[in-house]
Amino acid sequence: MAYYIRTVVTLKMGGLPAYSAMMSELAPYMAQHGWALQTALQPMVGDLTEIIHIWEVGDFADVARGMEACASDPAAHAILAPMPDLVHTEVVQVMTKTSYSP
Numbered sequence: 485m486a487y488y489i490r491t492v493v494t495l496k497m498g499g500l501p502a503y504s505a506m507m508s509e510l511a512p513y514m515a516q517h518g519w520a521l522q523t524a525l526q527p528m529v530g531d532l533t534e535i536i537h538i539w540e541v542g543d544f545a546d547v548a549r550g551m552e553a554c555a556s557d558p559a560a561h562a563i564l565a566p567m568p569d570l571v572h573t574e575v576v577q578v579m580t581k582t583s584y585s586p
Contacts, residue, residue, distance in 0.1 A: 487547060488579045489519065489539040497533065499570035509563045514539070517553045518546030547578055
């Protein structure tokens with residue numbers, strides 16, 4: 485069974501360019517830990533500071549592996565160093581597909 489991690493990030497004003505640069509490094513790093521970025525969305529209308537990511541993991545244990553890597557690996561710390569200056573809030577949910585999803 486595949487699991488999906490949905491993150492909703494609220495950026496600080498003006499943070500999108502630097503956040504995008506950070507994520508272009510973080511996505512391949514997370515792929516090494518079983519997290520495959522399926523899509524990243526930003527609004528064209530509405531709250532322009534909100535970014536949504538959908539990641540897929542094949543094994544539930546990969547959820548923890550990815551989070552633990554971000555917490556303990558110096559390489560992840562280097563990638564995530566700008567995050568406090570860019571992100572106002574982040575909400576993380578682990579989800580599964582509904583019975584009617586393709």
